[in-house]
Amino acid sequence: MTHAEKLIRNMLKGDKRATARLLSIVENGLPQAQEAISLLYPHTGNAHIVGITGPSGVGKSTLVEKLVGEIRKKDQTVGIVAVDPTSPFSGGAFLGDRIRMQSLSTDQGVFIRSMASRGNPGGVARATKDAVKILDAAGMDFVIVETVGAGQSEVEVMRIAEVVVVILAPGLGDEIQALKAGQMEIGDIFVVNKSDIESADRVVVDLKSTLAMKTTKDGWRPEVVKTIATTGAGVDELMEKILEHKEYVESTGSEKTRRRRVQNEIESILREKAAEHVMRLLEETIQFNEIVEAVGALKKDPYTAVDELLLNVTAKPKKEGEA
Amino acid sequence: MTHAEKLIRNMLKGDKRATARLLSIVENGLPQAQEAISLLYPHTGNAHIVGITGPSGVGKSTLVEKLVGEIRKKDQTVGIVAVDPTSPFSGGAFLGDRIRMQSLSTDQGVFIRSMASRGNPGGVARATKDAVKILDAAGMDFVIVETVGAGQSEVEVMRIAEVVVVILAPGLGDEIQALKAGQMEIGDIFVVNKSDIESADRVVVDLKSTLAMKTTKDGWRPEVVKTIATTGAGVDELMEKILEHKEYVESTGSEKTRRRRVQNEIESILREKAAEHVMRLLEETIQFNEIVEAVGALKKDPYTAVDELLLNVTAKPKKEGEA
Numbered sequence: 001m002t003h004a005e006k007l008i009r010n011m012l013k014g015d016k017r018a019t020a021r022l023l024s025i026v027e028n029g030l031p032q033a034q035e036a037i038s039l040l041y042p043h044t045g046n047a048h049i050v051g052i053t054g055p056s057g058v059g060k061s062t063l064v065e066k067l068v069g070e071i072r073k074k075d076q077t078v079g080i081v082a083v084d085p086t087s088p089f090s091g092g093a094f095l096g097d098r099i100r101m102q103s104l105s106t107d108q109g110v111f112i113r114s115m116a117s118r119g120n121p122g123g124v125a126r127a128t129k130d131a132v133k134i135l136d137a138a139g140m141d142f143v144i145v146e147t148v149g150a151g152q153s154e155v156e157v158m159r160i161a162e163v164v165v166v167i168l169a170p171g172l173g174d175e176i177q178a179l180k181a182g183q184m185e186i187g188d189i190f191v192v193n194k195s196d197i198e199s200a201d202r203v204v205v206d207l208k209s210t211l212a213m214k215t216t217k218d219g220w221r222p223e224v225v226k227t228i229a230t231t232g233a234g235v236d237e238l239m240e241k242i243l244e245h246k247e248y249v250e251s252t253g254s255e256k257t258r259r260r261r262v263q264n265e266i267e268s269i270l271r272e273k274a275a276e277h278v279m280r281l282l283e284e285t286i287q288f289n290e291i292v293e294a295v296g297a298l299k300k301d302p303y304t305a306v307d308e309l310l311l312n313v314t315a316k317p318k319k320e321g322e323a
Numbered sequence: 324m325t326h327a328e329k330l331i332r333n334m335l336k337g338d339k340r341a342t343a344r345l346l347s348i349v350e351n352g353l354p355q356a357q358e359a360i361s362l363l364y365p366h367t368g369n370a371h372i373v374g375i376t377g378p379s380g381v382g383k384s385t386l387v388e389k390l391v392g393e394i395r396k397k398d399q400t401v402g403i404v405a406v407d408p409t410s411p412f413s414g415g416a417f418l419g420d421r422i423r424m425q426s427l428s429t430d431q432g433v434f435i436r437s438m439a440s441r442g443n444p445g446g447v448a449r450a451t452k453d454a455v456k457i458l459d460a461a462g463m464d465f466v467i468v469e470t471v472g473a474g475q476s477e478v479e480v481m482r483i484a485e486v487v488v489v490i491l492a493p494g495l496g497d498e499i500q501a502l503k504a505g506q507m508e509i510g511d512i513f514v515v516n517k518s519d520i521e522s523a524d525r526v527v528v529d530l531k532s533t534l535a536m537k538t539t540k541d542g543w544r545p546e547v548v549k550t551i552a553t554t555g556a557g558v559d560e561l562m563e564k565i566l567e568h569k570e571y572v573e574s575t576g577s578e579k580t581r582r583r584r585v586q587n588e589i590e591s592i593l594r595e596k597a598a599e600h601v602m603r604l605l606e607e608t609i610q611f612n613e614i615v616e617a618v619g620a621l622k623k624d625p626y627t628a629v630d631e632l633l634l635n636v637t638a639k640p641k642k643e644g645e646a
Contacts, residue, residue, distance in 0.1 A: 034626045041624030262619040263611070267602070269629045274601035274636075275594040281638035282593070288586070296585040301364030303357045306592045312638045313597075315604035 004036040011138050012043065016111065019138045023113050026130035029123060037130050043137035047079070048246055051161025052146045053154065053183060058169035059193045062229035064146055068104055069232070070239040071142050077109040078142040079135030083128050083157065111135060125156045126272065129265070132160060158186050159264050162257075163245045165238070167191045168207065170199040184210065187222055189241050195226035195234065218249055218257050278313055286312065327359040334461050335366065339434065342461045346436050349453035352446055360453050366460035370402070371569055374484025375469045376477065376506060381492035382516045385552035387469055391427055392555070393562040394465050400432040401465040402458030406451050406480065434458060448479045449595065452588070455483055481509050482587050485580075486568045488561070490514045491530065493522040507533065510545055512564050518549035518557065541572055541580050601636055609635065 001009075004025070010018035022040070026033045052067075054060050064080065071078045104110050113135075115128050128145060135143045145161060147154040158164050166187035171194075190211065192203050204224055211222045223241050227234030249257055282288070286309065294300040324332075327348070333341035345363075349356045375390075377383050387403065394401045427433050436458075438451050451468060458466045468484060470477040481487050489510035494517075513534065515526050527547055534545045546564050550557030572580055605611070609632065617623040 038624040038627050042621045045621055259615055259619055262625070263615045265625050266611075266615060266618060266628055269625050270602065270605070270632060271598040273629050273633060274598040277633045277636060278597035278601060278638075279590070279593065281636070285638045288589075292582055292586045292589060295589060296582055298365045298368055301361040302585070302588050302592050304361050305589055306596050309593060310596060310600045313600060313604070314637060314639060315601075315608045315635045316637060 002032070002035065004032045004039060008036065008040050008043075008137075011040070011134075014139070019111065019134060020113075022134050023131050026127045026134065027115055029127065033130065037133055040134060040137040044133050045136065047132075047136035047140045047143045048242075049132055049136070049160060049162045050142060050144045050242060051158040051164040051186075052144055052167065053148070053158055053164065053186075054167030054191075055172060056148055057172060058167045059229040060146060060148075060167050063167060063191065063193055063227060063235065063238075064144060065104060066229055066232045066235040067144070067238060068110060070235055072107065072109055075109075076141035077111075077139065078144060079111040079132075079138065079140040080113065080144045080146065081128055081131045081135065082112070082114045082146040083124060083148070083154065111138070111140065125154070126269075128157050129160050155183065155186060156268065159268075160261060162249065162261075163188045163242055165189045165191060165242070167193055168203055169194040170197045170203045188216055188220055188245050189238065190222060190224045191227050191234075191238060192224065193227050193229050196228050200226065217260065218253060220245060220248055278310070281313060282309055325355070325358065327355045327362060331359065331363050331366075331460075334363070334457075337462070342434065342457060343436075345457050346454050349450045349457065350436075350438055352450065356453065360456055363457060363460040367456050368459065370455075370459035370463045370466045371565075372455060372459070372483060372485045373465060373467045373565060374481040374487040374509075375467055375490065376471070376481055376487065376509075377490030377514075378495060379471055380495060381490045382552040383469060383471075383490050386490060386514065386516055386550060386558065386561075387467060388427060389552055389555045389558040390467070390561060391433060393558055395430065395432055398432075399464035400434075400462065401467060402434040402455075402461065402463040403436065403467045403469065404451055404454045404458065405435070405437045405469040406447060406471070406477065434461070434463065448477070449592075451480050452483050478506065478509060479591065482591075483584060485572065485584075486511045486565055488512045488514060488565070490516055491526055492517040493520045493526045511539055511543055511568050512561065513545060513547045514550050514557075514561060515547065516550050516552050519551050523549065540583065542575060543568060543571055601633070604636060605632055 004022075007018045007022050007025075011022060022036055024030075025036055050067075052060060052064055061082075064082075068078050068080065104112065113131060115124055115131060128147075132143050132145055145157060147157055164186045166183050166189070168190065169192065190207055192200055192207065194200060195204075204226060207224055211224065215221050223245075225234055225238045225241055227238060229235070291300070291305050291309065295302050295305050327345075330341045330345050330348075334345060345359055347353075348359055373390075375383060375387055384405075387405075391401050391403070427435060436454060438447055438454060451470075455466050455468055468480060470480055487509045489506050489512070491513065492515065513530055515523055515530065517523060518527075527549060530547050534547065538544050546568075548557055548561045548564055550561060552558070614623070614628050614632065618625050618628050
């Protein structure tokens with residue numbers, strides 16, 4: 001039995017330390033990561049994956065904390081993966097926040113994990129997706145994945161969520177602009193937090209007019225919810241909307257949605273691995289030296305050189321009936 | 324004659340508008356971009372490419388401005404490509420800065436271009452490298468490429484520079500820490516700007532002790548220069564060091580260095596194109612549906628599925644003597 005097999009067996013028995021070790025393996029990109037995910041993959045698919053994103057300063061983590069409370073009220077378990085560097089889950093925020101979060105983490109039905117967002121951003125996206133799979137396989141009813149939602153790779157992470165909650169707050173004009181570019185498309189539920197601030201209503205109006213007539217790929221009409229995370233006001237409604245969305249997707253076309261997510265995931269892994277695969281193939285078969293020399297001597301430009309190299313990379317057609 | 328051919332012919336005659344159009348083509352990733360770079364590539368290789376990087380707030384752009392002045396004193400022409408969103412070159416800084424920069428841009432021996440850093444960061448890195456090639460082919464004696472140096476893709480951009488100048492300033496403790504991670508390795512010359520501030524000497528001492536015994540891949544020992552960009556103090560010394568480094572590399576192994584840069588460039592384009600190439604190959608030859616279904620039904624995990632898909636992608640060995 002390999003180390004990964006042992007850890008997974010223990011995790012499936014409910015051993016939280018085994019879960020934590022598996023999370024470390026994917027976070028650090030250790031060699032056993034792929035084996036571990038392959039082995040635990042058949043145990044995934046039970047958690048409801050909630051993506052939460054939005055700019056820093058909107059009160060995202062306080063809202064997550066309160067949402068966890070709502071989930072726990074229903075006696076459901078919840079795993080949290082945070083990739084927001086300013087999140088208290090990642091150790092980035094005020095001490096007070098962190099202490100509140102720690103109180104969550106003593107609850108046996110809650111598992112919190114932050115992913116370091118140093119280093120290769122692509123690597124963090126991969127590790128985060130795998131962390132969600134681990135918490136899913138560990139038997140969590142809900143897995144919340146929280147990102148600050150600034151870059152390409154964070155939008156990428158949101159693709160694995162079954163429902164995406166985008167959080168805004170009044171007084172962040174520019175942030176909302178930034179949001180409009182990438183995140184408007186991916187939100188199923190929009191939260192205007194700090195809704196006790198006067199200008200919140202204008203954000204709600206703006207948001208509703210931007211969202212008017214829009215439907216998601218599933219045909220769902222994005223909802224807007226007002227919350228005050230610090231008091232918990234509106235968080236019950238947010239929870240309701242999350243469950244409504246879940247029901248909607250399940251009743252209308254969860255198979256299609258699921259297929260789309262699976263296909264995204266395969267394509268994203270394929271893109272990551274294709275470059276390495278091709279580099280290895282070419283290194284085995286081709287004298288790079290000649291090409292480097294030709295480009296170095298300005299006899300050939302690097303784009304043409306690469307196109308010529310790739311002509312040597314082909315796919316053999318698969319036989320009918322092969323899986 | 325294609326549009327790209329015409330533009331290049333005009334650029335080579337000294338038409339600055341043609342240069343500007345070519346820059347727009349690569350910046351916007353238009354279809355002609357690759358053709359244009361292929362065509363102008365034989366005209367590159369004459370400019371000395373200076374990479375300038377460092378955190379925001381260190382006075383990078385003022386220093387660039389003064390360095391341009393030094394280059395112009397020697398009657399040499401200079402192109403500037405800025406990818407720093409806070410740089411006045413990119414329209415991000417104070418109005419005063421921008422006006423000063425504009426005074427540079429009325430100088431016929433200077434060509435300034437900022438690259439929008441919105442959108443895909445990988446795309447900006449590619450466009451920036453191509454912009455440098457264009458300004459090189461346009462006959463500039465020097466091309467300065469300025470980045471804020473925060474991410475992977477900016478370190479990537481610095482790889483095309485023949486000399487990398489890393490700029491620091493006192494009072495940015497954390498930034499220096501951040502710098503140590505990625506940028507310490509790539510610097511040939513380190514500048515401590517704002518050296519009239521008292522704590523500057525400590526930064527110089529820290530820097531020198533970190534750099535002690537270090538040599539770059541070319542065997543060059545990184546130099547530390549103190550400047551006050553606002554008054555121009557020390558900028559002549561910086562210019563001298565840049566020329567010293569140039570002489571050093573040319574006298575010791577410019578061929579090796581050049582090969583390494585060419586190889587980096589080919590590999591980086593290869594990585595970018597490999598994923599698209601493989602996706603296309605697989606779409607042509609394989610029924611994705613089956614695989615998506617197997618993964619969706621949890622019969623197969625996505626990593627194993629991708630490994631199996633990639634087994635179908637092979638390279639045909641190149642014949643001896645083929646270029």
